[in-house]
Amino acid sequence: MHPENLEFMSSIKITLPDGSSRDYPAGVTGMEIAKSISEGLARNALSIEVNGEIWDLSRPINAPASIKIFTWNDKGGKYAFWHSSAHVMAEALEALYPGVKLGIGPPIENGFYYDVDLGDKAFGEDDLAAVEKKMVELAKLNNSFVRTEVPKKEAIEYFRKKGDEYKLELLEGLTDGSITFYKQGNFVDLCRGPHIPSTGLIKAVKLLNVAGAYWRGDEKNKMLTRIYGITFPKQKELDEYLHLLEEAKKRDHRKLGKELELFAFSEKVGLGLPLWLPKGTVLRERLEQFMRKAQVKAGYDPVVTPHIGSKQLYVTSGHYEKYGKDSFQPIHTPEEGEEFLLKPMNCPHHCEIYKVKPRSYKDLPIRLAEFGTVYRYEQSGELHGLTRVRGFTQDDAHIFCRPDQVKEEFIAVIDLVLHVFRSLGFENYTAQVSLRDPANKQKYMGEDHLWDRAEREIQEAADERGLVTVAVKGEAAFYGPKLDFMVKDAIGRSWQLGTIQVDYQLPQRFELEYIGSDNQKHQPVMIHRAPFGSLERFVAVLIEHCAGNFPLWLAPEQIAVLPISEKFNDYAQRVITTLKDKDIRGFMDDRDEKIGRKIRDAEVKKVPYMLIVGEKEVSENKVAVRKHGLGDQGSMGLEEFENYFVKECAIPV
């Protein structure tokens, strides 16, 4: 646009994310706006959101709009970047495999893929490097991504000539007038966009793997080749990503769970139903002991309830409506019309425990805790190791309290959650306060003034405990506000763990009440809380966080006693027996193997301590101490070691 023409053009109001607005000539592009804000922003800009839609930075804006310019730090920026990278990959494939036919090539959570039909050419992981190299070459040409609107007839003509039946099929579903092509260099694709300004922004490329994928996800269609890749604006970022992938692979709880013999799955038992092996069970029981101890201190009463409940129980609670049709189906009995459900939640059972006798305001709060196993039917495709299963045990508890006790109870639960995080080495955590949508109050159950009070007090409780929180409006459940914890693990991934939830609904559905100081009936507030969430998911996260190197108090095997030769087996036996008498878990390796081999095997099993015994140790009644990953720690008298170790192994309080 020539500056001298500006005054003849109408101007439009552009509103920025901070709420401020500026006038620009109609037809201004996102890139021009970015430049007018700062050179730095223009350099890093990848795409622009215009009235909620993501556009190319080169597309003219002709009407007033609210905009946000996206960079690599925004999802919208990354998606445009990875979508553009998929086009560059397609361009590279066309150069290397003339005649290749293209399906679809979208951005995904981490990177992008393209589904392609290579005809009868075999394509495997070995071929990725050449495509990668070509992509880097093409990216360096710094070709612009150019958008053109194309009449449907022309579009069909183009792909008919090219002989790409997949794009022709996609075109069938599109209406004339809404069809756009994108071109970079010699490559043209049928595409809605948006794209980044030019290929030169792509500085680092990695193609990750090859898989088969049916065209349009339908197994009646042809199997295409799906190529996954990821790209970055800087080589350093790719290096970091690859390192993280490597680390994540090493820590994968499914892999370590097998190697450390913690848990297993059997198709015969059923998908998503974990089998806890002896060592995994020790780990799990230690976590339970840890939580029980903390709960006793915090004034909880343990309860036990059955794994099933009558259908009527869940009709009352509302869970039947939520889980009935899409979960495990009712269990029938010889009694006509009698139906039971596997319990999807422990709460209804606990409500019935609350109701066994009249309660007075002086009895509250009542805190009922149970390691309750629940069953929910997850789609088989959703199942994943211990993180998504069909049967799991929650460290569940329900607090029944008066409205004036909510804050105090929240503070106590926050303390419990932080005790868990500290004891297990999660140092990096934040919390989300989920509030009502203030514009939509009628959507929520419970009295208005109680909501206002609970929301304020949850925030105050979090502040008093120094939690870093984000408050999100509209994220509360319809039955109450909540506080969710997010932790970062040792390699920077975020996991949601632990939640504290206020509930005004179940007390009403179950007609729970207490007699107040005014001698009138009142409804208690119910708080659901589970600091671990579920033992299954928590163990999965813990394994990946500590890479299988559990804190000493949790380790299924804490000690390996390793005699240097057969001659010292008797002494080794005495050492292990003495320690086991003190509740220390371990084993003696009396195989006829060299000591180096025994040490290596104990290291692989991630046993925290190794006690090596030979001539010198036997004669001096000592043990030579070796720590996993740290090596030789010198020798110690047996009794001295015992005393030290028993203290080290104690459950944290």
Ligand SMILES: [Zn+2]
């Ligand atoms: Zn595209």
Ligand SMILES: [Zn+2]
């Ligand atoms: Zn509950």
